[in-house]
Amino acid sequence: MIMTKKLLIIGDGEFADIAYEYFTVDSPYTVIGFAVEQGFLKEQEKFGLPVVALEQAQEIFxxxxxxxxxxxxxxxLNRVRKRLISVAREKGYKLANFISPKAMVWRTAKVGDNVFIFENNVxxxxxxxxxxxxxxxxxxxxxxxxxxxxxxxxxxxxISGYCKIGAGSFIGVNASFADNVSVGADALVGMAAVVTKSHEKAGLILNGNPAEPARVSSYRYYRVEQDV
Structure with a gap:
């Protein structure tokens, strides 16, 4: 694959390592560095590339x-990724996607910015x-x-047809959704949960078969505030 675009990865944890590997092997991007917020800057180099403070990233990249x-x-509850995407946009960066060539994304599908789709997704x-x-x-x-x-x-x-997954939600391994089912924003759907009907209230934790709401909200579980 011909590398034609330069990419800055924001983050330096395990997912940043994975993103570096996937973008390098299976995309037209060449990763040229990493950026993290100043308070989390603990190393100067990763994979032989510079790690810089996000606050000054646009001066270097x-x-x-x-x-x-x-x-x-x-x-x-996905809040950190959301906030850093906003920061990157404010700095003027175009946000790149990774869509594995081993995924099947149909031509009529619409995909937003800063999306990462791994292999074997349909x-x-x-x-x-x-x-x-x-x-x-x-x-x-x-x-x-x-x-x-x-x-x-x-x-x-x-996830079956005609479903809706609310913003900020986390869907656990092996969870299943029937047709025409909606879950509200910030849902936490547990491992192997079977969602057979809609649960549209924000901040629910859904577990079991059939899935039912827990008494504790996802906001309390993650110790975050509900967005206004």
Missing amino acids: PTHEVEAHVAVTSTK VQHKVEIGDGCVLWSGNHVGHQTRIDDYCFLASHVV
């Missing part, structure tokens, strides 16, 4: 030459995936489903 990708997992006809979403390996997203901004799908999730 000009926005007219370099694109960026925020490689952060579901920390604090994204069907007229699916919409919002900004800042991560789809780990091996998921199925059924036709005309909407995944709102800043969601994180772990592996082997099955």
Whole structure:
């Protein structure tokens, strides 16, 4: 693959390491550095590339030459990734996607910015995936489903057709959704949960088969405030 674009990875944790590998092997991007917020800057180099303070990143990696990708997992119910994407945009960076060539993303699907889709995902006809979403390996997203901004799908999730996943949600390994099911913003859907009906209230934790809300909210679980 011919490398034609320069990329700055925002983050320096495990997901940043994975993003470096995937962008390097299976994309037209050449990673040229990493950036983290000044208070988290603990190393000067990663994979032989500079690690810089995000506050000064555009001085070292000009926005007219370099694109960026925020490689952060579901920390604090996806709030950290959301905030850093906003910071990158304010600095003027164009946000790059990684879509594995080993994923099947149908031509009518719509994908937002700063999306990371791993191998063996199936994204069907007229699916919409919002900004800042991560789809780990091996998921199925059924036709005309909407995944709102800043969601994180772990592996082997099955979402049937005409579903809606609310913004900021985390969907655990092997969770399943029936057709025409919606979950509200900031949902935490547990491992192997089977969602057979809609639960549209924000901040629910859903577990079991059939999945039912827990008494504790996802906001309390992650110790974050509900967005206004």
